[in-house]
Amino acid sequence: MIGVALRRVGSAVPVLLLVSLITFGMMRLIPGDPAAAIAGLSATQREIEQIRADLGLDEPFLMQLLHWYGGLLQGDLGRSILMGKGVVAVTFERLPVTLGLSAYALVLTLIIGLLAGIVAALRQNTAVDQLAMMFAMIGISVPNFFLGLLMIILFSVRLGWLPTGGYIPFTEDPLGWLRSSTMPAISLAMLQAGLLARITRSTMLEVMRQDYIRTARAKGLPARQVVFKHALANALIPITTVVGIIISLLLSGAVVTEALFSIPGIGGLLTQAVLNRDYPLVQGGLLLVTAFLVLVNIGIDMLYAFLDPRVRYE
Amino acid sequence: MSLLDIRGLTTAFQTERGEITAVEDISFSLEEGEILGIVGESGSGKSVTALTVMGLLPSPPARIASGSVRFAGQELVGLSDRQMQRIRGPGIAMIFQEPMTSLNPVFRIGEQIMETIRAHERLSPRALRDRAVRMLEKVGIPSPARRMDDYPHQLSGGQRQRVMIAMALACNPRLLIADEPTTALDVTIQAQILDLLMDLRDEFGMAIMIITHNMGVVAETADRVMVMYAGRVVEQAPVETLFDAPLHPYTRGLLDCVPSLSAEKPRLVAIPGSLPEPSRRPSGCRFRPRCGLAVPACAAAIPPLDPQGPAHHVACIRATAEVPA
Numbered sequence: 001m002i003g004v005a006l007r008r009v010g011s012a013v014p015v016l017l018l019v020s021l022i023t024f025g026m027m028r029l030i031p032g033d034p035a036a037a038i039a040g041l042s043a044t045q046r047e048i049e050q051i052r053a054d055l056g057l058d059e060p061f062l063m064q065l066l067h068w069y070g071g072l073l074q075g076d077l078g079r080s081i082l083m084g085k086g087v088v089a090v091t092f093e094r095l096p097v098t099l100g101l102s103a104y105a106l107v108l109t110l111i112i113g114l115l116a117g118i119v120a121a122l123r124q125n126t127a128v129d130q131l132a133m134m135f136a137m138i139g140i141s142v143p144n145f146f147l148g149l150l151m152i153i154l155f156s157v158r159l160g161w162l163p164t165g166g167y168i169p170f171t172e173d174p175l176g177w178l179r180s181s182t183m184p185a186i187s188l189a190m191l192q193a194g195l196l197a198r199i200t201r202s203t204m205l206e207v208m209r210q211d212y213i214r215t216a217r218a219k220g221l222p223a224r225q226v227v228f229k230h231a232l233a234n235a236l237i238p239i240t241t242v243v244g245i246i247i248s249l250l251l252s253g254a255v256v257t258e259a260l261f262s263i264p265g266i267g268g269l270l271t272q273a274v275l276n277r278d279y280p281l282v283q284g285g286l287l288l289v290t291a292f293l294v295l296v297n298i299g300i301d302m303l304y305a306f307l308d309p310r311v312r313y314e
Numbered sequence: 315m316s317l318l319d320i321r322g323l324t325t326a327f328q329t330e331r332g333e334i335t336a337v338e339d340i341s342f343s344l345e346e347g348e349i350l351g352i353v354g355e356s357g358s359g360k361s362v363t364a365l366t367v368m369g370l371l372p373s374p375p376a377r378i379a380s381g382s383v384r385f386a387g388q389e390l391v392g393l394s395d396r397q398m399q400r401i402r403g404p405g406i407a408m409i410f411q412e413p414m415t416s417l418n419p420v421f422r423i424g425e426q427i428m429e430t431i432r433a434h435e436r437l438s439p440r441a442l443r444d445r446a447v448r449m450l451e452k453v454g455i456p457s458p459a460r461r462m463d464d465y466p467h468q469l470s471g472g473q474r475q476r477v478m479i480a481m482a483l484a485c486n487p488r489l490l491i492a493d494e495p496t497t498a499l500d501v502t503i504q505a506q507i508l509d510l511l512m513d514l515r516d517e518f519g520m521a522i523m524i525i526t527h528n529m530g531v532v533a534e535t536a537d538r539v540m541v542m543y544a545g546r547v548v549e550q551a552p553v554e555t556l557f558d559a560p561l562h563p564y565t566r567g568l569l570d571c572v573p574s575l576s577a578e579k580p581r582l583v584a585i586p587g588s589l590p591e592p593s594r595r596p597s598g599c600r601f602r603p604r605c606g607l608a609v610p611a612c613a614a615a616i617p618p619l620d621p622q623g624p625a626h627h628v629a630c631i632r633a634t635a636e637v638p639a
Contacts, residue, residue: 220403
């Protein structure tokens with residue numbers, strides 16, 4: 001178990017290196033100049049040159065990269081040009097908002113996806129199955145921003161039940177957070193829930209055909225124990241892998257959803273950073289988000305080992 | 315009253331090409347403590363018979379088209395799944411051909427045995443564990459208390475089949491159905507498992523229905539033999555009678571397939587042809603196309619299972635005909 005964790009942490013290093021290299025290079029490949037953006041429209045060429053020198057942008061590409069990596073090794077991700085604050089501080093201000101929304105969406109995804117998938121598998125080829133799979137298909141096909149818009153029109157504009165947007169921190173008002181996050185979370189979750197429902201269904205059908213399920217029934221176990229203990233425990237192994245992917249998809253999907261519901265999450269922050277060519281913030285922010293995702297995936301692998309004794313004893 | 319009494323049982327499967335019968339009009343019974351061998355090629359209906367008795371066939375596509383299955387006086391045909399749950403385990407237990415895949419890979423073997431007992435009896439956790447350890451001991455698992463915490467993948471095929479047997483016998487069933495229990499195992503292990511089953515029968519006194527395509531297994535274990543072909547019973551007899559004086563040409567063919575060291579049988583004789591598909595069964599006797607004794611009359615009607623001596627039944631109109639040299 002510890003071996004699994006160590007191996008995974010080791011393999012995370014090249015991933016982070018590659019991601020940092022790509023974002024660093026990309027930011028410098030796209031047109032636009034952070035110095036000009038800071039200096040404003042009326043600035044002279046000299047002033048711009050001065051700012052560029054202050055930011056270290058006049059150095060050769062390789063030197064800039066080495067400087068940045070040097071800072072990283074000391075735990076210094078630099079300062080945001082736009083915000084004038086440390087990258088870590090800015091990111092950690094906004095990341096929890098996105099994580100909270102994604103976590104809410106993940107809970108909805110798991111409840112809806114697993115339940116619909118299991119029920120559809122147990123009632124294979126019946127109306128229940130077809131209905132569940134039809135909703136899954138709709139969830140997968142309808143873009144989440146469109147679903148979000150439809151919900152705003154219905155629940156906010158027409159019925160006035162929920163706010164059209166805005167964000168209330170959980171720590172200030174949990175109920176307010178729930179009200180302001182429900183529609184964004186639903187619109188974010190539907191695609192993933194549809195995906196999860198379909199995968200859960202096919203996995204459960206596959207598992208229910210296995211010999212050990214026949215054994216469990218031959219022992220006289222109640223049907224619910226056969227399904228929820230013997231079948232689900234095995235089905236959860238491949239499902240867990242999918243959930244790992246779903247968490248990444250939720251985080252990236254949150255960018256669009258946050259924009260639609262005007263939620264001050266990491267998506268909006270990074271979009272602003274890219275538009276303003278805030279190099280340190282884009283590089284550092286993306287690195288932190290990547291590191292978080294790598295961590296999630298390590299967690300998933302640990303969960304995998306927990307669920308499957310064959311992995312654990314390898 | 316017999317422990318198990320099956321009368322005119324027909325099990326059918328719904329397929330895209332219409333309904334086919336996997337088991338057709340079979341009747342047999344099993345006494346307390348008796349070992350019945352059911353023999354036949356793959357597809358002859360042996361396993362479907364067993365799974366019908368257990369109520370484990372998926373329905374649809376399977377259905378019991380007619381007949382009755384009485385276990386200890388109780389009719390099993392028409393029982394709900396919930397009612398069958400009470401029979402499976404303490405009434406009838408079953409072990410399967412593939413010990414490698416028949417245990418759940420993610421649960422400890424001790425738990426898999428204990429949950430069987432838990433489903434049928436109220437015991438303290440302590441008593442539950444003690445019983446499970448004792449069962450593992452009975453089936454010959456060394457240091458059973460320690461192996462309780464093993465996962466199936468940590469055991470060999472033979473050990474897994476022993477665990478399956480421990481699990482099946484944990485609720486002291488009156489009938490054990492063993493569906494090809496040794497087919498997937500090494501020859502040396504096969505003999506051990508068969509010996510174990512015989513010993514446990516003597517100790518627990520349950521009846522055993524052993525399903526196999528191997529005449530050797532039958533000779534070693536069974537009191538009585540039932541031979542199936544293409545979904546029907548073709549011959550039934552006490553084991554000595556069947557081996558000494560087989561009457562059905564198919565049974566004779568099966569016995570000719572058994573290797574022997576005696577000089578009279580210099581070469582193995584294979585039965586020509588293969589089992590007909592359920593949808594393309596011939597008229598009359600189903601063995602007719604492969605039978606060396608077939609005459610035109612064999613095509614007229616399915617031969618009934620007629621008595622031919624004490625406890626010996628055979629479904630063949632040419633049963634007493636001379637075998638051509």
